[in-house]
Amino acid sequence: MSIDVVEPKTISQFEDEQGIYQPAPHIVEQANITAYMRSKGFSTWEELYQWSIEHPHLFWADMANRLEWYEPWEKVLDDSNKPFYKWFVGGKFNIVHNAIDRHLKTARRNKQALIWEGEDGSYRAFSYFGINREVSKFANVLKSMGVQPGDIVSIYMPRIPELVFAMLACAKIGAAHSVIYGGFSVEALRERIADAQSKVLITADGGYMRGKIVELKKIADEAMGHSPSIQTCIVVRRTGHNVEMQAGRDYWWHDLMSLPIATARCETVPVDAEHPLYILYTSGSTGKPKGVVHVHGGYAVYIASTLYFTFDIKEEDRYWCAADPGWVTGHSYIVYGPLIEGATSFMYEGAPNYPYPNRWWSLVEKYGINILYTAPTAIRGLMRFGDAWPNRHDLSSLRLLGSVGEPINPEAWRWFYNVIGKGRCPIMDTWWQTETGGFMITPNPTTPLKPGSATRPFLGIQADVVDEQGHSKGANEDGLLVIKSPWPGMMRTILRDPDRYVNQYWNSDPRGMYTAGDSARKDEDGYFWIIGRIDDVIKVSGYRLGTAEIESALVSHPAVSEAAAIGLPHEVKGTAIHCFVILRAGIEETPALEDELKAHVAREMGPIARPESIKFVSMLPKTRSGKIMRRVLKAQALGQDPGDLSTLEG
Numbered sequence: 001m002s003i004d005v006v007e008p009k010t011i012s013q014f015e016d017e018q019g020i021y022q023p024a025p026h027i028v029e030q031a032n033i034t035a036y037m038r039s040k041g042f043s044t045w046e047e048l049y050q051w052s053i054e055h056p057h058l059f060w061a062d063m064a065n066r067l068e069w070y071e072p073w074e075k076v077l078d079d080s081n082k083p084f085y086k087w088f089v090g091g092k093f094n095i096v097h098n099a100i101d102r103h104l105k106t107a108r109r110n111k112q113a114l115i116w117e118g119e120d121g122s123y124r125a126f127s128y129f130g131i132n133r134e135v136s137k138f139a140n141v142l143k144s145m146g147v148q149p150g151d152i153v154s155i156y157m158p159r160i161p162e163l164v165f166a167m168l169a170c171a172k173i174g175a176a177h178s179v180i181y182g183g184f185s186v187e188a189l190r191e192r193i194a195d196a197q198s199k200v201l202i203t204a205d206g207g208y209m210r211g212k213i214v215e216l217k218k219i220a221d222e223a224m225g226h227s228p229s230i231q232t233c234i235v236v237r238r239t240g241h242n243v244e245m246q247a248g249r250d251y252w253w254h255d256l257m258s259l260p261i262a263t264a265r266c267e268t269v270p271v272d273a274e275h276p277l278y279i280l281y282t283s284g285s286t287g288k289p290k291g292v293v294h295v296h297g298g299y300a301v302y303i304a305s306t307l308y309f310t311f312d313i314k315e316e317d318r319y320w321c322a323a324d325p326g327w328v329t330g331h332s333y334i335v336y337g338p339l340i341e342g343a344t345s346f347m348y349e350g351a352p353n354y355p356y357p358n359r360w361w362s363l364v365e366k367y368g369i370n371i372l373y374t375a376p377t378a379i380r381g382l383m384r385f386g387d388a389w390p391n392r393h394d395l396s397s398l399r400l401l402g403s404v405g406e407p408i409n410p411e412a413w414r415w416f417y418n419v420i421g422k423g424r425c426p427i428m429d430t431w432w433q434t435e436t437g438g439f440m441i442t443p444n445p446t447t448p449l450k451p452g453s454a455t456r457p458f459l460g461i462q463a464d465v466v467d468e469q470g471h472s473k474g475a476n477e478d479g480l481l482v483i484k485s486p487w488p489g490m491m492r493t494i495l496r497d498p499d500r501y502v503n504q505y506w507n508s509d510p511r512g513m514y515t516a517g518d519s520a521r522k523d524e525d526g527y528f529w530i531i532g533r534i535d536d537v538i539k540v541s542g543y544r545l546g547t548a549e550i551e552s553a554l555v556s557h558p559a560v561s562e563a564a565a566i567g568l569p570h571e572v573k574g575t576a577i578h579c580f581v582i583l584r585a586g587i588e589e590t591p592a593l594e595d596e597l598k599a600h601v602a603r604e605m606g607p608i609a610r611p612e613s614i615k616f617v618s619m620l621p622k623t624r625s626g627k628i629m630r631r632v633l634k635a636q637a638l639g640q641d642p643g644d645l646s647t648l649e650g
């Protein structure tokens, strides 16, 4: 495909001689953060930040007081059993009370909460009143299926409103949800259902992606065939194509929702602030995905305050986070965050370039989107088609833009800023992780921006770049990104594996700082520049995949004896997967086998994990302890010096 990227020539009126984008005075004046800063008696963000890290209990109590509690907390933070921190101890709370119930008492009752457009052009919208009805009805359905507080319900759905209702219904009755991204395949789904021990799976017949049907129910059927814990499967009819329904196990969502038990009245269950809200599986450096646990209280406080200050949500805004709800970004900033803030959130089902590369821009125009939050991979993907597509549309409703998932290259940043934001919308480059719950290093609308930098830590967050011993690195020196004190949105543990939580995140640093697994550098202005993952994780189009998972998928093929996967730069995906495979004796290296192995990985893990290339090799570089030295493969592929080879197997 020919690449038609024109580096925008417009120099924004806000760009200074150093290439720093200064915030427009009217944005600063109207920003939520400015109002808060003034209310605390400070005249600069720096002073406010300094206060927030010196008095985190006061700051977080302020943030918690923005929400409604059934019973107040006794203590903001209990750090008596590090790193198992507890927040808002003794408080009784439910995130759904804050996301829905409390709005019903105000004029927001009739405000649009969720506007949805399907890839096929279908349109649905729900007010807060409407969302409450759907969620309450479905919560009653779940209760009738025997779902209890503490259970984990697995959800495997396309990007449709029922996904949001299902998540909220679980939370409303004190059950935890585990959303498995709809792009994952049989084995990934089976493994996650087994770890969560789910009795109930919620899915759909299928979803639309690029005009084609994704066969979700079919994949779910295969996974359920090997999931003894599942007793009930609830299926939303989205595509209407034929799917198998197993009597006694599978039920249509719409049938259940029309039963008399599905009344629109359901009490929200008050739970402890530390009660689990959801499990979200994410890739780590070993094969088994980690079930990151988030809780009701601190998580709600954290995502609401980060959204409020960073994306500056205003009552009349239409906000669009274009992520998938199956990713943490969707959990925090499509579902819970915007609803807690009483915002109008827009959700789109399909591909950004379907049927044409102007789909997103036409949606911005059609719905009058004010805030657009997306990922560098999507920006690069759309930039490839040139400026004519966005230029055909009125994008003047946009006020703020956002980016998440991987470092954004300055070219993509400038294109997003100039061509989409017309040089007037600041870009919030938000660095965070599944584990952190919400934004950690991020600008706010008053921050001077440097393209490619996530700028500085959020209020109350102490981030640093350190060496292996935990000593701070100097300006512009590479090191490990750490967080030096706890925050309310942090993960609480890894499901069924608390040791892994301690070892993976807290032990590598002798001072007990949270180690993020990213390398970074901090410049002379205290701006953070994220370099990338230091562990064996590859980010493909912003999705986090473990090299070990890809390798196990390859090795599960009868022709493969050993495999190594690395990430190499890719123009659109950011990073693409390249594999090195040792075949079993007697198996011939053919192009057909290469294709078959690519398809095999896509089948096992999902299309997102399909390798870009597979190279047949006769040996792999390994350490004496048998660990594959992926950095050596990577250096070779990039023609770079492989560095220290002292641990290479002799």
Ligand code: 6R9
Pocket: 282, 328, 329, 403, 404, 405, 406, 407, 408, 429, 430, 431, 432, 433, 434, 435, 454, 516, 517, 518, 530, 532, 533, 539, 542, 543, 544
């Ligand atoms: C939210 C999310 C976490 C990893 C993280 C880092 C990378 C995320 C970034 C970024 C540079 C940003 N990452 N945001 N890198 N700039 N603004 O992505 O969660 O899927 O758990 O991935 O993503 O490497 O460690 P998750």
